[in-house]
Amino acid sequence: MREPLISVRDLRVQFHTYAGVVNALNGVSFDLYPGEVFGLVGETGCGKSVTGLALLQLIPPPGEIVGGQILYCGQDLRTLPPAQMRSLRGGKIAMVFQDPAAALNPVFTVGEQMEMVIRQHRRVSRRDARRQAAEMLRAVGMPDPLRILNAYPHELSGGMQQRVMIAIALSSGAEVLVADEPTTALDVTIQAQILDLLVSLKKERGIAILLITHNLGVVAETCDRVGVLYAGSVMEMGPTTAIFREMKHPYTQGLLAAIPHAERRGRFLSAIPGSVPSGLQIPPGCPFHPRCAFAWDECRNEIPSLLPVDEGHWVACHLYGRGRR
Numbered sequence: 674m675r676e677p678l679i680s681v682r683d684l685r686v687q688f689h690t691y692a693g694v695v696n697a698l699n700g701v702s703f704d705l706y707p708g709e710v711f712g713l714v715g716e717t718g719c720g721k722s723v724t725g726l727a728l729l730q731l732i733p734p735p736g737e738i739v740g741g742q743i744l745y746c747g748q749d750l751r752t753l754p755p756a757q758m759r760s761l762r763g764g765k766i767a768m769v770f771q772d773p774a775a776a777l778n779p780v781f782t783v784g785e786q787m788e789m790v791i792r793q794h795r796r797v798s799r800r801d802a803r804r805q806a807a808e809m810l811r812a813v814g815m816p817d818p819l820r821i822l823n824a825y826p827h828e829l830s831g832g833m834q835q836r837v838m839i840a841i842a843l844s845s846g847a848e849v850l851v852a853d854e855p856t857t858a859l860d861v862t863i864q865a866q867i868l869d870l871l872v873s874l875k876k877e878r879g880i881a882i883l884l885i886t887h888n889l890g891v892v893a894e895t896c897d898r899v900g901v902l903y904a905g906s907v908m909e910m911g912p913t914t915a916i917f918r919e920m921k922h923p924y925t926q927g928l929l930a931a932i933p934h935a936e937r938r939g940r941f942l943s944a945i946p947g948s949v950p951s952g953l954q955i956p957p958g959c960p961f962h963p964r965c966a967f968a969w970d971e972c973r974n975e976i977p978s979l980l981p982v983d984e985g986h987w988v989a990c991h992l993y994g995r996g997r998r
Contacts, residue, residue, distance in 0.1 A: 784822030911986030
């Protein structure tokens with residue numbers, strides 16, 4: 674039985690605002706294993722990016738993690754002193770942000786930024802750091818890495834910037850990669866190249882990847898397992914093939930029904946009525962019940978537990994509790 678690299682247990686995150694307390698995550702739990710891509714999907718505002726930031730202890734004020742555990746190789750990251758967490762962050766656990774142009778420093782060359790990261794986590798000379806940076810750029814498929822090292826971020830295309838971000842994330846030997854919408858700002862062809870790169874890194878280096886996205890097509894092509902988030906809670910989780918072939922939760926069914934298909938040409942797209950609730954006012958019971966066509970009294974009053982419905986396939990829905998379906 675494989676041991677997970679990352680185990681998230683009952684993770685809860687709140688943001689304290691003038692309007693009140695925003696409950697961004699409400700008991701999120703999942704495992705991330707070596708050599709797999711685990712996808713987190715859901716509508717905007719469901720808590721996907723907050724989950725990724727929480728893994729690296731980067732929740733910005735006025736937010737804070739108020740409950741749960743984030744275990745890396747069995748060690749709770751929430752209990753680590755700041756210096757030790759800084760060593761892990763960017764070293765063993767790295768993040769690729771959705772906007773590389775904003776994440777890269779415009780006043781330093783690519784080489785300078787990569788060298789700083791490498792020397793932060795490894796005791797090497799500047800010359801060795803530059804050599805390792807060039808090797809990592811080659812590993813992510815960058816043409817003419819020596820030229821790229823001397824370039825500034827604005828001199829690169831969006832796809833090249835994102836490859837640089839992945840190279841920086843992996844330059845210190847990261848075992849876990851958190852990729853937050855890594856293809857959002859890219860055209861379709863470059864998106865495919867970046868996703869192929871992530872899959873190849875998973876296979877060749879055994880890296881565990883948490884892929885945060887709202888694109889179900891990306892999930893179908895890239896992820897081994899997937900978790901569906903809604904209003905800061907996991908609605909469904911399981912192998913990607915099981916989720917797409919035998920989706921159980923009404924929310925997952927609604928998301929998949931809204932995907933355009935060639936055979937539906939000329940018809941109106943299906944849509945889930947309503948919108949994601951504000952974290953200030955999470956509905957009682959199942960958070961999805963105000964938008965669910967199958968909701969009944971228990972859904973409005975009792976929060977459903979995440980229950981197994983098949984091997985590795987879990988769903989949080991009262992329709993599957995107590996043998997109803």
